[in-house]
Amino acid sequence: MFSLITLLIALAAVVIGYGGARRFVRDRLRYVDGAQKGTAPIIAGIVAFLIALPVVWLLPLVGVGTAIAFAVSVATGVAVGARDIKSGNYPSLPRA
Numbered sequence: 001m002f003s004l005i006t007l008l009i010a011l012a013a014v015v016i017g018y019g020g021a022r023r024f025v026r027d028r029l030r031y032v033d034g035a036q037k038g039t040a041p042i043i044a045g046i047v048a049f050l051i052a053l054p055v056v057w058l059l060p061l062v063g064v065g066t067a068i069a070f071a072v073s074v075a076t077g078v079a080v081g082a083r084d085i086k087s088g089n090y091p092s093l094p095r096a
Helices: 002-027 040-058 064-087
Strands: none
Touching (some): 002 040
C-alpha cells in the first residue's frame, strides 16, 4: 500500500516538475539568454535536487529517488522549454 502511495507521489512530483519548468522557461524566460544556454538545465536540476532534499528529510515515505527523479524532470523541462523557444513552438500570450 505504501509503495503505491510513494509511486504516486513520485509520479506527481515528476509531472509537476517537468510541466512547471517547461512552462516557466517558455513563458517567463523567453528573452533571457542565460535560460537558453546548455548549462541552464544542469543548474536547474541541481537546484531542484537541493530544494527537494529537505522534503525527503521531512517525509520519510518519499525517498531520495523521488528527489532525483524530480531534479531530472526539472532539468528536462528546462531543456525542452529552451528548445521550444528556439524553434518558436510556444503559444502566443494574449494581448491586454
